[in-house]
Amino acid sequence: MTIAIIKTKAEQQLAAAFERVAASLPGASWVPAMRKAAMGAFVGAGLPHRRIEAWKYTDLRAQLKEAYAPATGKGATLDEKALAAALGPNLAKLPCNRLVFVDGVFVADSSGPTPDLGTDFHFLSIADTLGDPDFDWMTHAFEQTGETKNDPLLALNAAFVTDGVTIRIVEGATLAHPVHLIFLSSSAAPAASNTRNLIRIEKGAHATILESHIAVSGLARQNNSVTALHVCAGAKVQHLKLVAEGAEATHLGTWTADIEADATYNAFQMTESVALARHQLFVTFKGEGAAFNFNAAVLGRGKSHIDTTMVIDHAVPKCTSRELLKCVLDGEARGVFQGRVIVRPGAQKSDGKQMAKALLLSSNAEFDSKPELEIYADDVVCGHGSTVAEIDEDEVFYLCARGIPKRDARALLIEAFAAEAIDAIAHDGIRQALQARLNAWLAAGV
Amino acid sequence: MLDIKNLRVKLEDEDKIILDGLTLKVPRGEVHAIMGPNGSGKSTLGYALAGRGGYEVTGGSVTWNGDDLLAMEVSERAAAGVFLAFQYPMEIPGVATLTFLRTAMNSLKKARGAKELTTPEFLKVVTAKAKDLGIDKDMLKRPVNVGFSGGEKKRMEILQMTLLEPTLCVLDETDSGLDIDALRVVADGVNKLRGKDRAILVITHYQRLLDYIVPDKVHVLSAGKIQRTGGPELAHELEKSGYAEFTGKAA
Ligand SMILES: Nc1ncnc2c1ncn2[C@@H]1O[C@H](COP(=O)(O)OP(=O)(O)O)[C@@H](O)[C@H]1O
Ligand SMILES: [Mg+2]
Numbered sequence: 295m296t297i298a299i300i301k302t303k304a305e306q307q308l309a310a311a312f313e314r315v316a317a318s319l320p321g322a323s324w325v326p327a328m329r330k331a332a333m334g335a336f337v338g339a340g341l342p343h344r345r346i347e348a349w350k351y352t353d354l355r356a357q358l359k360e361a362y363a364p365a366t367g368k369g370a371t372l373d374e375k376a377l378a379a380a381l382g383p384n385l386a387k388l389p390c391n392r393l394v395f396v397d398g399v400f401v402a403d404s405s406g407p408t409p410d411l412g413t414d415f416h417f418l419s420i421a422d423t424l425g426d427p428d429f430d431w432m433t434h435a436f437e438q439t440g441e442t443k444n445d446p447l448l449a450l451n452a453a454f455v456t457d458g459v460t461i462r463i464v465e466g467a468t469l470a471h472p473v474h475l476i477f478l479s480s481s482a483a484p485a486a487s488n489t490r491n492l493i494r495i496e497k498g499a500h501a502t503i504l505e506s507h508i509a510v511s512g513l514a515r516q517n518n519s520v521t522a523l524h525v526c527a528g529a530k531v532q533h534l535k536l537v538a539e540g541a542e543a544t545h546l547g548t549w550t551a552d553i554e555a556d557a558t559y560n561a562f563q564m565t566e567s568v569a570l571a572r573h574q575l576f577v578t579f580k581g582e583g584a585a586f587n588f589n590a591a592v593l594g595r596g597k598s599h600i601d602t603t604m605v606i607d608h609a610v611p612k613c614t615s616r617e618l619l620k621c622v623l624d625g626e627a628r629g630v631f632q633g634r635v636i637v638r639p640g641a642q643k644s645d646g647k648q649m650a651k652a653l654l655l656s657s658n659a660e661f662d663s664k665p666e667l668e669i670y671a672d673d674v675v676c677g678h679g680s681t682v683a684e685i686d687e688d689e690v691f692y693l694c695a696r697g698i699p700k701r702d703a704r705a706l707l708i709e710a711f712a713a714e715a716i717d718a719i720a721h722d723g724i725r726q727a728l729q730a731r732l733n734a735w736l737a738a739g740v
Numbered sequence: 741m742l743d744i745k746n747l748r749v750k751l752e753d754e755d756k757i758i759l760d761g762l763t764l765k766v767p768r769g770e771v772h773a774i775m776g777p778n779g780s781g782k783s784t785l786g787y788a789l790a791g792r793g794g795y796e797v798t799g800g801s802v803t804w805n806g807d808d809l810l811a812m813e814v815s816e817r818a819a820a821g822v823f824l825a826f827q828y829p830m831e832i833p834g835v836a837t838l839t840f841l842r843t844a845m846n847s848l849k850k851a852r853g854a855k856e857l858t859t860p861e862f863l864k865v866v867t868a869k870a871k872d873l874g875i876d877k878d879m880l881k882r883p884v885n886v887g888f889s890g891g892e893k894k895r896m897e898i899l900q901m902t903l904l905e906p907t908l909c910v911l912d913e914t915d916s917g918l919d920i921d922a923l924r925v926v927a928d929g930v931n932k933l934r935g936k937d938r939a940i941l942v943i944t945h946y947q948r949l950l951d952y953i954v955p956d957k958v959h960v961l962s963a964g965k966i967q968r969t970g971g972p973e974l975a976h977e978l979e980k981s982g983y984a985e986f987t988g989k990a991a
Contacts, residue, residue, distance in 0.1 A: 706843060707835070710834025
């Protein structure tokens with residue numbers, strides 16, 4: 295018996311787009327076959343929907359009414375003014391190693407300065423290296439195994455990927471400036487972009503890597519961005535992401551991280567009211583004594599839907615994971631947090647804690663939190679918590695009674711709520727820049 | 741002058757009437773005390789002056805120097821000079837005390853048409869006044885009132901009062917939770933604020949505080965009204981006889 299699967303409009307558009315553009319996508323050798331297999335896997339399963347546990351609150355099949363055509367990014371140039379406006383003054387001026395992508399394509403001429411290049415880090419554009427025999431190790435980067443095996447976003451990204459970057463932070467180096475990966479959406483027509491970054495932090499290296507996903511105001515976008523991190527033994531990385539592609543944008547973002555012994559992976563994400571965001575994190579501990587700390591600030595208003603879903607795999611003993619999500623939701627915005635913590639047999643002395651807190655500014659806002667603990671070892675400490683609250687009117691009254699206008703009082707309280715996540719950022723310049731963005735977001739509508 | 745005429749206040753969510761035709765005048769330059777048994781509506785009077793939600797004014801009027809306080813937003817009342825030192829100050833997690841003080845001072849300066857303070861100016865004045873009140877510098881870095889003892893919260897209220905330069909001060913049970921030394925420090929702080937343009941209303945349950953802040957007049961509040969008005973000696977009388985006379989009347 296054959297089952298007739300009815301394809302949604304978006305699924306049909308994606309399949310058709312692949313037929314159309316596959317031949318023009320970068321990569322020789324093994325790459326076309328990899329793309330085809332990935333597309334086949336995606337088409338077989340279709341867009342994920344709410345009956346799949348990991349997509350319970352984000353029914354992509356229902357929410358993605360239409361799939362935009364892949365951005366070509368060809369001949370893209372950078373409008374520095376538009377870029378500075380989209381980043382905000384603090385981030386635009388951040389001293390960093392700057393790598394710029396416009397509509398999914400690396401723009402070498404507009405990148406830089408890169409003060410630490412050659413000594414502390416190396417990078418190459420994915421488009422330039424994909425399928426090159428010297429970079430055959432990259433085949434592994436596109437294999438989907440374990441928890442990512444059936445992941446539709448990774449599959450779509452592999453099929454359509456146009457560019458991105460491979461970065462190597464040199465063994466023992468302490469990167470003086472952060473690497474700032476800027477992904478700017480700028481083409482006027484609705485478009486989709488697929489980028490992938492492969493980052494390796496070598497033994498004992500220290501680095502800060504920031505991704506800014508931004509747009510020239512108000513464009514209809516569907517961006518699928520993947521970053522795969524490998525944090526070698528004793529290395530320490532702060533990896534941050536700002537998602538601010540505008541109220542019309544869909545951001546599909548996946549981070550995978552393998553963390554080796556005694557390494558520390560500090561992750562941070564801030565999402566400003568895009569139409570739809572799905573953040574996925576797949577974190578695997580590969581060596582004992584490693585730590586993962588995740589902090590996120592979710593700022594939703596309008597009809598924004600922002601989902602943060604993660605799988606933390608305590609595959610080995612003595613690792614620590616901490617997640618704190620602070621969600622500010624106004625209007626009809628919806629926030630989702632799903633945290634799955636797996637403690638494998640024998641992974642004794644695993645220590646995992648999650649906390650998700652939402653502040654609802656409107657009675658139409660909604661927050662769903664679903665922790666899942668799968669524990670197969672006995673000597674572990676794992677916990678989770680979730681709270682949903684409104685602004686405390688007594689606190690507002692107290693501030694107002696001291697002369698602070700109501701609007702400012704509310705903003706101060708919301709800022710204090712979100713700041714708990716932002717304060718965790720160790721890099722002063724980035725922390726201040728993101729605080730400034732938070733204040734700007736608040737000023738725009740509370 | 742603070743001029744309260746026939747003020748009626750009820751709880752918004754319940755039928756409970758708390759103030760039932762309260763009339764009171766406090767001229768500028770004077771300190772008046774309001775005394776009364778627990779539950780007589782003393783705090784409610786303070787909230788009604790400051791504009792707290794949940795308390796509905798169903799009748800009467802309140803003016804300060806001729807301006808209708810009841811028509812103003814909470815922050816506008818503060819700008820007009822009203823300051824309520826809370827009986828139970830709120831804790832505000834995540835907002836550092838210094839940030840709060842600076843935001844409040846500059847909001848008021850702005851509303852009153854004065855120049856905002858620079859950071860060094862602000863720090864200088866806060867540090868000096870905090871020292872006068874025996875407030876530790878570290879406390880200023882902590883979130884507003886979070887983890888403060890009862891006494892620390894009360895000192896912090898007085899610090900705010902001295903920094904925000906109000907003209908109408910309402911102190912709600914500022915003496916509760918203070919030991920005798922702290923009481924002196926706080927009373928000193930209040931006494932320094934006495935002046936010809938300022939009216940001060942001291943709400944208290946006990947006469948003790950009034951030994952340090954000697955009032956021009958004492959009013960007894962019970963059953964939602966001022967039942968009696970006298971000089972400082974009335975406080976001593978009440979200390980001996982208690983409020984039975986007034987609550988008895990209500991019963
Ligand atoms: N928010 C409130 N909810 C319920 N009851 C209240 C509230 N505020 C005041 N009351 C009641 O109103 C009366 C007066 O309270 P309050 O003004 O606090 O008195 P006092 O300060 O003189 O002790 C008391 O019976 C008290 O229980
Ligand atoms: Mg009281």
